[in-house]
Amino acid sequence: QVRGRDNVGAKMDSMELEREKGITIQSAATFCDWEATMPATGEKEKYAINIIDTPGHVDFTIEVERALRVLDGAILVLCAVAGVQSQTTTVDRQMRRYNVPRISFINKMDRPGANPWRVINQIRQKLKIAAAAVQVPIGVEDDLRGVVDLVRWKAIYNQGEKGNQVVESDEIPAEALELAKEKRRELIEQLAEVDDEMGELLIMDEDPTTPQLANAIRRATTGLKFSPVFLGSAIKNTAVQPLLDGVCAYLPQPAEHKVTAHDTSLPVSAPPVELTPASAAPLVALAFKLEEGRFGQLTYMRVYQGTMRKGQFIYHARTGKKVKVPRLVRMHSNEMEDIQEIGPGEICAIFGIDCASGDT
Incomplete structure (x- = not known):
């Protein structure tokens, strides 16, 4: 209750x-x-x-x-x-x-x-x-x-x-x-x-x-x-x-927290790469939840490595395409706060990106 x-x-x-x-x-x-x-x-x-x-x-x-x-x-x-x-x-x-x-x-x-x-x-x-x-x-x-x-x-x-x-x-x-x-x-x-x-x-x-x-x-x-x-x-x-x-x-x-990921430039059989939560490192983020919002699909992301910025192009590992981050927000329940960038270890949400839950 x-x-x-x-x-x-x-x-x-x-x-x-x-x-x-x-x-x-x-x-x-x-x-x-x-x-x-x-x-x-x-x-x-x-x-x-x-x-x-x-x-x-x-x-x-x-x-x-x-x-x-x-x-x-x-x-x-x-x-x-x-x-x-x-x-x-x-x-x-x-x-x-x-x-x-x-x-x-x-x-x-x-x-x-x-x-x-x-x-x-x-x-x-x-x-x-x-x-x-x-x-x-x-x-x-x-x-x-x-x-x-x-x-x-x-x-x-x-x-x-x-x-x-x-x-x-x-x-x-x-x-x-x-x-x-x-x-x-x-x-x-x-x-x-x-x-x-x-x-x-x-x-x-x-x-x-x-x-x-x-x-x-x-x-x-x-x-x-x-x-x-x-x-x-x-x-x-x-x-x-x-x-x-x-x-x-x-x-x-x-x-x-030890987190590993697969480097897509390496063969599938290659061992996973350990991520470092540094702002200057290449961006690695996971889409863990999708939600239909007032302004379209809202994608919840956890950033593990690097920095995500509003307006930047990010690489979608599953499709192999580059997509632009049109709007970056920090959530407080159903309220949103527009932000310019977010660093490793943080949780944010993105509008306007076509992806599935579990995508990186």
Whole structure:
């Protein structure tokens, strides 16, 4: 259920039917800039995040398949009450098929009956992946006020009318202290099973430093061996900001994701060429979704290498023809922002190009 208190629905659900039913039917792209607090250093760093919001309903699972082909990392969203459902296992299989690292977010922590620890056990048992909470909640159900960051060992509160004011404290509240100590130990134990450095520290009975713990989570997550679990409530805007920090800290950047392509100038039997996400390199982009828009066919593209510019001619690998980019836009749900160029790792959309899904 995504319909908000204003009875309008989520911003990313732009179709009339989506707003009427309160579900996501088609995937939608957007982007944001985020100044993240990095747990390994404690410093703030600026990131540009490209986001594709996909449906959760099993009937529209092909939309998830399309999106996962072009993603460097994903957030697996679970309900704190319902836990791992049948569609969760379907999405898990799709993530494994495309080797997409994931962090997990247990949403709806403000609902009666919310039990994140049961959900984490389900992730381990049903999805067969090592997982542990990197946060514990402060308050339960309607009294949810924030979370304790187990990596940085700080209490994070959301204050203000819409939860936009994030307040950090070095003092862990007494109600969450014992649980936080227990779950931090559990986090270290789960990491020790998949990361050699953490395993050695556990054997030597040494407590890892914050950078050691953060780096171990990142190594295990990008290595597809572990999923850090975040907790919060999207509708109350509680603990959403630490989740974005986690996206920047634990999921791979485009430069870290190994992508290969076939060079059409070489024989078919030639080994694939590894792409480098450099702006000056030759352009390589993948059309992963087609949509009939108000101005004709809208083609969603993921740029892997090089720079795509408005007005330039690009080579269509399947047809062998050169085509012109008449209009280049950046999407925010059904809204468009005209741009002049876009670089590696970014997602954009093009009008006026005749191509098929999967073309390069």
